[in-house]
Amino acid sequence: MKRRSTLAAVLVPALAVALGGCTSDASAGRVELTFLSVAFQDATVEATDDIIQSWNEAHPDIQVTVLQSNYDDVHDQLVTQFQSNTPADLIYNEASDLAGFAHQGYLADLSPLLSEELREDIPEKYWDIVTIDDRVIAAPTLVQSYVVFANTKLLSEAGVAMPSETSLSWSSLRELASSLTTESRYGVGWGLRQPASAMMNTALNYGGTFFDVDSDGSATIEVDDAELAVPDQVHGMLFEDGSMDPTSVTQSTAEVVPGFFAGDYAMFIGASYLAQQLTEGAPEGFSFSVLPPLAGDRGAAQAANPQTLSIAAQSPHQAEAAEFLEYFMAAEHISRLGQSDWLRPVPTSALEHLEQATAEIPVWRPLLETGADLVGAPFTRALDYPQWKLQYATPGLQKYFAGSLSREELAAFWSDGWASISDQ
Amino acid sequence: MLLLPALIPVLLLSVYPLVHGIVLGFTDAQAGYNRPVHFNGIENYARLMSNELFWSSFRVGVIWALSVTVLQFLAALGLALLLNQNLRFRGAARVLALIPWAIPPVIIAIIWRLMLNPTAGPVNSALAAVGLPHDINWLGDPTFALPAVIVVGVWAGMPQTTVVLLAGLQNVRSDLHEAAALDGAGALRRFWHVTLPSLRPVIFAITTLDFIWNFNQFALVYVLTAGGPGGQTMLPMLFAYNEAFKYGNFGYASAMGNVMVVLIALTLVFYLRHQAKERQS
Structure with a gap:
């Protein structure tokens, strides 16, 4: 009998600690918030930490701690x-990953929480992207676009002039890539191990919208010439022109960067954030520039899939979280995050801030130009998109x-796959 | 009296999650804030019958588990026979053979990703050094991805198989070997007629366990290829993981788990029965 009570005396407090550990608002009145971050480049991680630290110093009764995640795992973690x-009370993620969670009711409606200034600071087309079922489920912060980086030394050695047009058509890119291909080098590389986002985002160059989405998130798919145009250009460079490195296509973006430094390819397509890795890791004497925005027969439009900050519907401290969100969205903060990640700020004030701060750095001009043509795309709102993206x-x-x-098999695989997911 | 405290962790940490998982497989549990869960009988299983992607991943899983188990067994048997000899530095060699066991699967996968890197990996450099084709994109090419992943699986799982077989070998009675040698049996015949029969129970045990472990392997392939390219290495465990944690269909994913357990259990029952019969005859 005695033994049993000793055991209970040990077990019960231990259990209480284990179960109670999650909600430790020990000191009365003090609110603790968690911030799920997906920042992964050193400069961005540091910028995020600085913003949070400055908030914590100014607000002793609302303390924010960072929970580090990354783009590959954030969905599963959520x-x-x-x-x-x-x-986490505050969730940093990207818009295309949010539609499902929004329909499941996990994301708080920000419309009653946001200030008038912030509402006006962000262009209406971006509010549309993050408004699902008449609920504003996130505040958009930064957008990335896909750009062509060029090794300036290899271009001038080959006697190729930097294109100076306002946009670079896909056929010009292919000519350029062919003329830069030699025995020992390919014209262009593209890290397409996870190709879906890049293809979906650039499909708008040709008006490839893929989905027709209803307000409840259900959608129908259409795979036609417009949707297949960019994959066709890549296919052509791989199999007809032989100007794109076939190995790069199976590698992740991070694995392709060293090949670009080593001169395995003279150009390299990737998201604008890679400029940070190119600046940080470039070997001695290496210089790069960004070509004008890629354009198809519908201009240089790309899909806007902005990074976003949301508040969890389950959070008991939504009002405090919204206060922090307003602070986080301040022009100088978003501008600093944009500079460290080489992304275009969504809020107008932050964009102006960044334009002034980077006026001396020429690479920023084409990056910002590419970002100006971003528009909302249906896929970010389609409920089953994440599953279709992964499985088909x-x-x-x-x-x-x-x-x-083959091209026909790809089109059929995509359409049939979407049908089989929607049927479930 | 003392049994109860010992049972609590088992009930809490083992039985409860297991039962919960099985029950979940008969519900429509899905991600959603305050979403109610209903029993839906065998609906999940009816749906699963026509899910082609699941069955193709099941095929990949069977090919993977069978090839890894068989190759692992053959390689480990060779290694165990070698380590059973009176070699110089035998102690050191035995320790070396155990090292992969001490490395977590995620680290093994990262090491092999580097080894198999198509442009900078040592595997392709070694092939180039001896004049063989060296531009093979091991993990990126649909033809090579599954074989490459199988090789890594064999490497990762060899130590425990080797150790078990080595222990079995040391239990083979030496007087039998001596008697057979006196009767004029050569090394090969002694291996076939003395070593193998004595080793048989150990072989059944370890291949059975290996098959279960390999079929359930997750971390290694998740890090190596995440199921790609083009679904060539999509093991059923990865598939069920995606169903639950990427698409939020917890009930459906649990149903997949139940189906896998039943099918694997059936396979093993047949295998063990067959072996038991063979032993009797």
């Missing part, structure tokens, strides 16, 4: 956190670029 009722878009493209799937 699914688990929401399900176990322990989500990605493997289909991987096979198409490996030459084991």
